[in-house]
Amino acid sequence: MKWDNIFKWEGKVALPKEGQFIKLKEDKSLEVPDNPIIPYIEGDGIGPEIAPAMLHVVNTAVERAYASSKRIFWVELLAGDKAEEKTGERMPKQTLEFLREAVVSIKGPLGTPVGKGGKSLNAILRQSMDFYSAIRPVYWLGQPSPIPNPGRVNVAVFRENSDDVYMSIEYMPKAEDTQRVRRFFLEEMGVSEDALPPDCGITVKPMSEFKTKRHVRKALRWALENGKKTVAIVGKGNIMKATEGAFMNWAFEVAEESEFKGRVITKGEPLEGQVLMVKVITDQMLMQLVLKPEAYDVIVTQNLNGDYISDLASALVGGPGFVPSGNIGDGYALFESTHGTAYDIAGKGIANPLSLTLSGAMLLEYIGWKEAAQLIYAGVKRAIEERLGTPDIAGGFRKMGLHAKDLSTMDFAQAIAERM
Numbered sequence: 076m077k078w079d080n081i082f083k084w085e086g087k088v089a090l091p092k093e094g095q096f097i098k099l100k101e102d103k104s105l106e107v108p109d110n111p112i113i114p115y116i117e118g119d120g121i122g123p124e125i126a127p128a129m130l131h132v133v134n135t136a137v138e139r140a141y142a143s144s145k146r147i148f149w150v151e152l153l154a155g156d157k158a159e160e161k162t163g164e165r166m167p168k169q170t171l172e173f174l175r176e177a178v179v180s181i182k183g184p185l186g187t188p189v190g191k192g193g194k195s196l197n198a199i200l201r202q203s204m205d206f207y208s209a210i211r212p213v214y215w216l217g218q219p220s221p222i223p224n225p226g227r228v229n230v231a232v233f234r235e236n237s238d239d240v241y242m243s244i245e246y247m248p249k250a251e252d253t254q255r256v257r258r259f260f261l262e263e264m265g266v267s268e269d270a271l272p273p274d275c276g277i278t279v280k281p282m283s284e285f286k287t288k289r290h291v292r293k294a295l296r297w298a299l300e301n302g303k304k305t306v307a308i309v310g311k312g313n314i315m316k317a318t319e320g321a322f323m324n325w326a327f328e329v330a331e332e333s334e335f336k337g338r339v340i341t342k343g344e345p346l347e348g349q350v351l352m353v354k355v356i357t358d359q360m361l362m363q364l365v366l367k368p369e370a371y372d373v374i375v376t377q378n379l380n381g382d383y384i385s386d387l388a389s390a391l392v393g394g395p396g397f398v399p400s401g402n403i404g405d406g407y408a409l410f411e412s413t414h415g416t417a418y419d420i421a422g423k424g425i426a427n428p429l430s431l432t433l434s435g436a437m438l439l440e441y442i443g444w445k446e447a448a449q450l451i452y453a454g455v456k457r458a459i460e461e462r463l464g465t466p467d468i469a470g471g472f473r474k475m476g477l478h479a480k481d482l483s484t485m486d487f488a489q490a491i492a493e494r495m
């Protein structure tokens with residue numbers, strides 16, 4: 076399992092001579108060489124265990140799919156615990172600069188130390204390249220799941236990533252600035268004291284047309300490119316008319332744009348090459364996901380709803396350990412595992428590498444290397460069919476009364492690689 080295309084950080088960031096950077100064209104599409112330089116960040120906690128597993132599976136898939144005609148040159152960048160230990164900074168400037176230069180990258184989970192203050196590294200990364208859409212394709216590959224028919228789940232959740240209550244415009248209960256905001260609403264806007272009592276806290280929820288529309292366009296393009304049929308625009312628009320309601324209306328305006336006219340319909344049956352866009356209220360969607368998960372192929376929603384919905388959808392197929400994700404901006408993309416750092420099991424060699432590995436498959440699809448991505452899906456499916464997996468997977472099978480053997484993180488990756 077010794078790969079010579081993985082360039083670890085050795086006192087400095089390596090720049091492999093044989094590799095070339097992916098280029099972002101004027102229209103924000105990618106120009107991908109056959110030897111792209113792709114940075115990876117191991118991540119904290121279980122990151123150093125799942126990252127090598129992902130690299131092994133993705134390298135094997137690329138080799139099987141293209142022999143020596145295509146090859147990724149992986150460059151390790153530092154962030155989080157490892158960066159702090161080696162450089163004294165949790166997010167070195169050089170990491171951000173290299174990520175931008177390389178356009179497409181992948182990372183494991185990064186923790187934000189509790190009580191130390193400072194911005195979350197994930198937020199810094201998200202904002203650095205304006206990754207405004209988070210995509211989580213949720214599908215089932217045969218793993219133990221809490222529902223009887225998980226094969227019915229195959230939905231991509233598009234979560235807006237740059238708007239909503241995550242903007243941290245907050246006024247804490249009883250603070251002086253909160254009283255100023257309150258007074259403005261009571262005295263100048265005619266809001267009643269009952270709605271804003273003196274002991275209330277206030278969180279501001281902004282939502283913009285520009286941010287919504289670019290996100291919706293991204294989701295619609297993805298749905299059309301991937302032959303999807305039904306796109307649900309989800310929000311609680313009946314209650315939050317100025318934000319989630321506006322989001323839902325703006326989405327329907329996007330459907331009218333020349334790029335989508337005739338291809339995105341809002342009633343009737345979608346024909347070949349068309350998608351149907353429908354509005355669904357958030358609570359109905361949460362219920363539908365459990366009762367009739369096959370009803371929608373793509374869910375397009377805001378930041379906060381996207382958080383809830385993607386976690387519920389992930390739970391249906393066995394939890395976040397099985398679900399990949401991508402943060403996408405105007406061409407720039409950062410793929411990442413959806414679970415956290417899991418320090419409780421770090422260093423034991425038992426972490427499930429699937430979320431990051433499937434994010435690697437997503438990265439391959441994003442750069443147009445679809446054959447290699449397909450090999451990964453096939454390898455994972457076969458390994459799970461044979462009930463091979465890390466203890467969380469094997470243990471799940473045993474709970475179902477089936478025989479299954481625990482594999483280490485790396486042995487599971489090897490089992491996947493051998494089954495492509």
Ligand code: ATP
Pocket residue numbers: 121184185186187395396413414415416417418419420425426427428430467
């Ligand atoms: P963070 O604080 O970074 O979000 P966390 O440890 O709370 O990290 P979660 O993803 O919420 O991370 O995970 C909760 C628990 O689920 C972990 O403590 C771990 O026991 C388990 N877990 C998470 N990811 C994995 C994984 N890839 N493989 C096996 N178990 C996992």
